[in-house]
Amino acid sequence: MCKLLKHIYLLAIFCAACTLTRAQESMLKDVDYALLQKLIQTAKANYPRVKQMQHQTLAVKASLDATRLAWFDILSFSYLYSPNNSTTLVNPSLFNGYQIGISLNLGSILQKGPNVRRAREEYYMALENQAEYMLSLEAQVKQRYFLYVQQLAAIRLRTYTVTDLEQTMQETRYKYEKGEATLDELNRNMTALTDQNNSKMTAESAFLIAKSSLEELLGKPLEEVK
Secondary structure (H helix, E strand, O other): OHHHHHHHHHHHHHHHHHHHHHHOOOHHHHOOHHHHHHHHHHHHHHOHHHHHHHHHHHHHHHHHHHHHHHHHHHEEEEEEEEOOOOOOOOOOOOOOEEEEEEEEOHHHHHHHHHHHHHHHHHHHHHHHHHHHHHHHHHHHHHHHHHHHHHHHHHHHHHHHHHHHHHHHHHHHHHHHHOOOOOHHHHHHHHHHHHHHHHHHHHHHHHHHHHHHHHHHHHOOOHHHOO
16 A cells, blocks of 8 residues: 555646746747738738728828918919900999909918918827827737637646546546545546646637637638738
8 A cells, every 4th residue: 555655646746847938938029020020011011900090190191281272262363354445334344354363361371371370280299199109009909919829828838737637536446446546536637637637628718719819810710810
């Protein structure tokens, strides 16, 4: 019996050492920065919010151009044609032929300058908002990609643990059949294996959610980004 306990103790130490070694694995080796840059560029090209910001900026730019052209509104042109050797009592004229008149609207002159400056500032604001959103989108892609990598590493770790427990379970069942292990030991191993399988499924679900969240920004499946 002491020999059996010694074997079980050594096996437990071995499994714990394997689990600890794998638990100390870093996810940083899974981070592909070249792929990350492609993901960022894909999101900037496909995400609908980016296109919306671009359209808003173009609309503000068009408004600025229209405001600049409105300088011509302050001028009013008129002309009068008086035939030669003709006189009228209603609109008597001292000159014959075509007469052109130009008038300036002083109120419009005073308004146009501030209007153009306001339109220009709105355009600059639109550009800054677009640039700010691009930075925000880039940060979101990075965060969701890192979470995706984290969940992928979690699945790998859970898979290692389940594999170790399955091996331990087989050895315990073999010993139980030979009368070298108790039913309580067998049940404990079965419970531990069930718990780890549940944890693995939870990790797989979290991985799929993280992948879906990342693909939301990409506008396409992750596998299509090359």
